[in-house]
Amino acid sequence: MESCFRLLRCIATDPSHTLATLIPTISSLAPTIAEVSLHQLRRNVQQLQARAQGAALLGVVKADAYGHGASQVAPTLIKTGISHLAVATLPEALEIAALGLPASIFIFGAPLPAHLPVYAKHGFEVAVTSPAVAEAVADTARTAGPLRVHVKVDTGMTRLGLHPSEVAVTLKRLSAAPGITLAGLWTHFATADALTDTFTQEQWSRFLPIWEQYGDTFDNVHVANSGALLQHPEVFAAIPPARTLVRTGITMYGLSATPSLLDGTALEPVMRVISRVTHRQTIAPGTTVSYGRTWTATRPTLLATVGAGYADGYHRLLSNRAEVGIRGHRYPVAGTICMDMFMVDLGPPGGAGEAVCVGDEVVLFGPGGPSAVEVAAWAETIPYEMVCAVSQRVPRVYI
Numbered sequence: 001m002e003s004c005f006r007l008l009r010c011i012a013t014d015p016s017h018t019l020a021t022l023i024p025t026i027s028s029l030a031p032t033i034a035e036v037s038l039h040q041l042r043r044n045v046q047q048l049q050a051r052a053q054g055a056a057l058l059g060v061v062k063a064d065a066y067g068h069g070a071s072q073v074a075p076t077l078i079k080t081g082i083s084h085l086a087v088a089t090l091p092e093a094l095e096i097a098a099l100g101l102p103a104s105i106f107i108f109g110a111p112l113p114a115h116l117p118v119y120a121k122h123g124f125e126v127a128v129t130s131p132a133v134a135e136a137v138a139d140t141a142r143t144a145g146p147l148r149v150h151v152k153v154d155t156g157m158t159r160l161g162l163h164p165s166e167v168a169v170t171l172k173r174l175s176a177a178p179g180i181t182l183a184g185l186w187t188h189f190a191t192a193d194a195l196t197d198t199f200t201q202e203q204w205s206r207f208l209p210i211w212e213q214y215g216d217t218f219d220n221v222h223v224a225n226s227g228a229l230l231q232h233p234e235v236f237a238a239i240p241p242a243r244t245l246v247r248t249g250i251t252m253y254g255l256s257a258t259p260s261l262l263d264g265t266a267l268e269p270v271m272r273v274i275s276r277v278t279h280r281q282t283i284a285p286g287t288t289v290s291y292g293r294t295w296t297a298t299r300p301t302l303l304a305t306v307g308a309g310y311a312d313g314y315h316r317l318l319s320n321r322a323e324v325g326i327r328g329h330r331y332p333v334a335g336t337i338c339m340d341m342f343m344v345d346l347g348p349p350g351g352a353g354e355a356v357c358v359g360d361e362v363v364l365f366g367p368g369g370p371s372a373v374e375v376a377a378w379a380e381t382i383p384y385e386m387v388c389a390v391s392q393r394v395p396r397v398y399i
Contacts, residue, residue: 027395031307032275034390035366036068037399038076040254041270045080048248048267051229054241058222060249061096062088062108067313067387068253068271069396070096077252078103084245090115093124106150106184110160113140120145125183127152129160134170141179149174150184151218153210155203157190167210175217184245185211185218189235193227193258200228204235211239220244226251230261255383259373271387272366273394275312277326277358278341279305282349289343290335295320302346302353304331306362309340313389314364318342321378324362325369327355 027033049057059082060066065073070092074085078101086106087093093105106125113136119126120140125148128134141147151171154161162170174180187207191199204223211221222245228235229246254269256262283303289295297303306324310316319337323330324344329352334345344362346353363369365386372383379386 027397030393030395031278032273032312032364032394034067034394034396035272035274035399036072036396037270037272038072039399040268041068041073041076041252042080044252044254044267044270045077045082045248047265048229048246048251049081051233052241052246053233055224055244055246056084056241057082058084058086058106058245058247059252060086060247062086062092062249063388064092066250066253066384067390069398071099072396072398074099074101074103086247090118090124094118094122097122097124104148104183111136116140116147117144120147123148125150127160128162128170128174130162131166131170131173134173137180138173138177141177146179146181148181148183150186150222151182153185153187153207155187155206156199157188157203159188161187164206164210167214171214171217182218184220184222185215186222189223189225189228189232191227192225192232193230193256193261195258195260197227197231200232200235204232208238215239215243218243222247225249226256227258227261230256230265250384253387255372255387257382257384259383269366269372271372271390272368273313273364273390274366274368275306275308275362275364277304277356277360277362278307280346280356280358288335290319290338292336295335295343295345299348301334302349302351302356303334304344304346304353304356304362306342306344307340308362308364309338309342311339311391312394313386313391314342315379315381315389317379318375322375323370324364326360326362327352328368329353330370 059077061070061074064070083103085103088108093107096105110129111126128149128151152161189200191197223235224246226249254267281303283297283301285297287297308314316337322333331344334343365372365375372386376383376386
């Protein structure tokens with residue numbers, strides 16, 4: 001607490017100090033941090049660039065760069081040769097634009113017509129996802145300024161996009177409207193990261209005739225996502241690399257919804273989340289632990305309290321399921337995970353857990369503990385959610 005008061009006094013007495021300039025100090029006060037290796041991010045990008053066979057990467061930095069911190073990730077991608085960035089929402093695009101990077105910014109989500117003038121003002125590239133959006137885009141380009149558009153065709157994801165039967169009339173409308181540049185033609189694969197995937201070929205067969213008929217009117221085409229890049233190179237190899245973008249999202253961060261897709265690659269996770277032991281005690285047999293009394297000691301037990309919880313993104317579903325890494329050993333979570341804390345069974349007195357002290361590092365996922373893939377399996381989800389769930393109160397420390 002005294003450290004917090006010193007921090008506040010520092011800000012109050014010296015105007016040159018702000019919370020931003022003191023982030024390293026703040027991170028040193030937090031019990032839980034997320035380490036992000038920008039070096040490994042660069043290595044991953046370089047590997048993906050090699051796999052793309054000359055096609056440019058469209059670096060996906062939505063959801064604060066999948067929880068890794070877009071303000072640091074986006075500049076790193078630019079330095080690694082990526083000049084196209086993508087986000088999901090207009091506020092995310094504004095945050096990236098504020099970084100002043102030499103990159104185009106494409107927004108995946110369907111735009112609300114009232115927001116299109118903001119796209120025009122900042123030069124954001126807009127997804128045309130329906131004939132109605134095409135009409136709104138044409139009107140906005142006439143009244144608010146030019147727009148670069150990416151026309152999305154729904155080939156089977158059934159989320160956003162034009163039905164193939166709507167493409168011809170929509171392109172005719174867009175081509176006739178002044179101020180519109182056809183920047184991209186695209187679709188999204190629903191199962192490209194599945195090991196037994198056959199649906200991607202079906203989607204590709206629906207998209208290819210559209211590309212063959214209309215592709216020359218667009219600057220680029222982008223159909224391959226991370227899964228397709230690793231497993232279906234044919235879907236972008238059929239198009240000249242100079243005209244192709246490959247949307248790389250989760251693989252840049254060294255993860256996949258199907259972890260075995262990364263076998264044989266040198267792609268490695270970029271994030272490691274660690275916390276600290278904040279309390280240690282010995283409890284007697286029969287003692288219950290945490291909310292709901294879901295865990296009971298069956299022997300004399302060394303119990304550690306860890307300074308992280310579901311408010312930090314450590315899912316409550318990990319209660320009595322997960323393991324953590326401390327001093328090179330794995331220990332199970334004991335009891336229900338709380339908002340800000342959870343408990344760990346260090347074993348009986350006299351065992352390896354005897355060496356654990358208050359202040360010791362606890363690896364929630366990453367080197368020294370379970371992988372994000374393991375933790376995701378315990379939480380009945382995918383690694384995407386594990387890294388995206390790491391909350392904003394967990395400082396990111398960049399290596």
